[in-house]
Amino acid sequence: MNRIRTIFIRGLITLLPIAVTIYVIYAGVLIFENFLGGLIKVLISEDSYVPGLGFALTLTLIFLFGLLLNNLISQTIIRKLEETLKSIPLIKAVYSPLRDLINLFSNKNGKGLKSVVLVKWNEEGPYSVGLITRDSFEEFPRLSQEGLVAVFIPFSYALGGNTMLFKRKQVELVDIPVERAMQLAITAWVQADTYEKDLTLQGKKSHE
Numbered sequence: 001m002n003r004i005r006t007i008f009i010r011g012l013i014t015l016l017p018i019a020v021t022i023y024v025i026y027a028g029v030l031i032f033e034n035f036l037g038g039l040i041k042v043l044i045s046e047d048s049y050v051p052g053l054g055f056a057l058t059l060t061l062i063f064l065f066g067l068l069l070n071n072l073i074s075q076t077i078i079r080k081l082e083e084t085l086k087s088i089p090l091i092k093a094v095y096s097p098l099r100d101l102i103n104l105f106s107n108k109n110g111k112g113l114k115s116v117v118l119v120k121w122n123e124e125g126p127y128s129v130g131l132i133t134r135d136s137f138e139e140f141p142r143l144s145q146e147g148l149v150a151v152f153i154p155f156s157y158a159l160g161g162n163t164m165l166f167k168r169k170q171v172e173l174v175d176i177p178v179e180r181a182m183q184l185a186i187t188a189w190v191q192a193d194t195y196e197k198d199l200t201l202q203g204k205k206s207h208e
Contacts, residue, residue, distance in 0.1 A: 029055055035058045036061070037049075037053065040057065116130075116174045116178060117130055118174050119171050120171075130153040131152045131178060131181060132151055134149065143165065147169075148167060154182055156185060157186065
């Protein structure tokens with residue numbers, strides 16, 4: 001019975017991340033496919049529609065839009081459009097946070113997730129691993145004068161986190177990539193490889 005349990009758990013912890021990754025990619029492809037796919041089916045007969053055409057055209061549209069942004073005239077038009085969107089109260093409430101979030105993770109103009117830090121909450125601990133998102137506050141000069149930095153602390157086993165302000169003396173730079181820090185935080189620092197070794201040892205003992 002222990003051996004069956006060990007084999008099942010080993011298969012689960014190996015298959016589950018693969019299945020979730022495939023599902024996320026599949027869902028992303030469907031989103032791109034449906035973005036223009038429905039419009040194309042209206043313009044042409046549904047029998048003539050080739051699956052994947054919406055996905056291909058969406059990627060092409062994104063690429064062409066990126067090319068337009070390299071043109072000074074296009075950049076001016078897009079900037080004016082963004083300013084217009086930000087001036088409309090309801091649209092601003094949705095558009096501005098989304099734009100800031102995308103800029104955060106795209107590291108545009110060096111204003112993205114900057115450094116991995118170890119945060120010391122008080123003299124005795126505890127500690128948290130976080131990501132510096134801002135180290136200057138033009139809107140709140142007092143925060144900059146007090147030497148505060150904004151640190152994003154991810155949740156474990158969930159997408160999201162809290163952004164909190166800490167004094168610089170409370171944060172210590174950690175020399176690891178941002179992606180690795182996010183991985184550790186989201187998985188609650190669980191080491192799957194170590195757990196698999198423990199399962200293997202348990203399986204050998206039960207087999208003996």
